[in-house]
Amino acid sequence: MRLTLIAISVLALVMLLSACGQADPWEQGFANRICPVQGGEIDTENAALAVEYQGEKIGFCCAGCPQEFQRASEEFMSGMRANPSAYGYRR
Secondary structure, eight states, rough: HHHHHHHHHHHHHHHHHHHTTOOOTTTTTTSSSBOOOSSSBOSSOOOGGGEEEOOOOOOSSTTTHHHHHHHHHHHHHHHHHHHEEEEEETO
């Protein structure tokens, strides 16, 4: 029992510390927190996974997402505007 409590405490501490290192996309100038193409959390560390669209910095989760977004930008933006909470989108 005691070993289990120690293991759970260590796991909780590791999770807390890893979450602290993640930057808030809004604080970094992104208009969204969730990728409009694949639906994953955006990668704020990789500059290649961001596109400037009509004055907004849009972030993506994967390497192919920016290209897919550029093929149908307005369609993806319409989806984010229609359901901003699903994408963590704000202007």
